[in-house]
Amino acid sequence: LTGGASGVLDDFCGPDHARKVIARQGEQRDSLRFFGLPEDGIQFLRLPEDEHGNLIEGTATEAAIDDLLSAVAPNVVFLPHGNDTNPSHQRTWNIFRRLAEEGDRSMLGAYSRDPKTREMRVDAFVAFGEPEAEWKGQLLRLHASQQHRNLARRGRGFDERILDVNRTIAQELGLASSYAEAFEVELFHPRPADPPTEHDATRRKDAT
Numbered sequence: 665l666t667g668g669a670s671g672v673l674d675d676f677c678g679p680d681h682a683r684k685v686i687a688r689q690g691e692q693r694d695s696l697r698f699f700g701l702p703e704d705g706i707q708f709l710r711l712p713e714d715e716h717g718n719l720i721e722g723t724a725t726e727a728a729i730d731d732l733l734s735a736v737a738p739n740v741v742f743l744p745h746g747n748d749t750n751p752s753h754q755r756t757w758n759i760f761r762r763l764a765e766e767g768d769r770s771m772l773g774a775y776s777r778d779p780k781t782r783e784m785r786v787d788a789f790v791a792f793g794e795p796e797a798e799w800k801g802q803l804l805r806l807h808a809s810q811q812h813r814n815l816a817r818r819g820r821g822f823d824e825r826i827l828d829v830n831r832t833i834a835q836e837l838g839l840a841s842s843y844a845e846a847f848e849v850e851l852f853h854p855r856p857a858d859p860p861t862e863h864d865a866t867r868r869k870d871a872t
Contacts, residue, residue, distance in 0.1 A: 668692075670717025672809040673816060685710075687809055695806045707732070718751040721759060730763050738771065745775035745784045745848060753780065764852040773850040779829050787849040791834060791841035797827055 669684035677687045689708055696706060709728055712720040719725065733741075741764075744750070746757030757775065764771050777784055792800075804823040805811050814822045830843035837844060 668717075670713075671813060673813050675816075676809050676812050684809075691807045691809060695803055698803055698806055716751075719755045721755045725755075726759055726763065729759055733763060733767070733771075737769065740772045740774055742774045742776060742847075744778055745781050747782045747784055748778070749780045749782065761850070764850075766855055767852065768854045770854060771852045773852065775848045775850070777829065777833065777846045779825050784846075784848045786833075786837070786846045788847045789833065789837060789839075789844045790847075791839050791844045792830075793841055793843065797830070797843050800830075801827060 668688035669681050672684040672687060677683050692708075693703060693706065697703060709732065711725050711728055712722065714720050741760060743756055743760060744753040746754050746761075748754055748757075760773060764773060774788070775784065777786075801823040804826055805821070807822055810822040814820060814825055818825065827843065830845060833846045834841055834844040837846075
């Protein structure tokens with residue numbers, strides 16, 4: 665949603681904000697290409713950010729996300745859970761839920777668990793084994809700036825950090841598989857129309 669430059673260290677591609685944004689967008693393109701999605705479907709919203717590079721909640725942000733949801737009309741939206749230490753995750757979750765609750769169509773929100781999730785309910789999971797984990801590790805390593813930052817600050821890669829969470833989920837759920845993704849699911853229904861008023865009835869009578 666934002667440029668994503670806040671997660672890029674200066675020693676990765678220099679201190680220039682614009683270069684960091686270009687690097688992050690390049691990583692997104694590389695990972696989507698590896699995943700097998702068409703590049704012509706990529707849309708970078710570049711929403712407003714605060715001084716720390718986190719998403720700013722506000723009218724402009726909400727309108728941009730609302731326009732995207734209206735244009736795409738998704739049945740399911742995957743996003744991080746809002747009970748998270750990452751401010752952008754929190755704010756994205758808040759905006760999505762507000763728009764979904766006020767919307768005029770059914771939609772499913774699937775909120776995923778990641779290393780920064782504090783706590784969440786597990787309504788659904790996808791289990792996977794070592795071959796899929798190796799594939800996912802390759803996908804995660806394409807986010808080179810995040811791999812670099814995690815190795816520099818945590819001593820382990822972005823790939824290891826995410827797969828550790830997947831391994832923990834599988835253990836907590838008592839699965840035979842070595843790894844799993846976990847989701848909290850929320851179903852949104854169209855907001856009911858306001859009941860007709862006496863004024864509406866009078867207008868209909870006059871029209872006839």
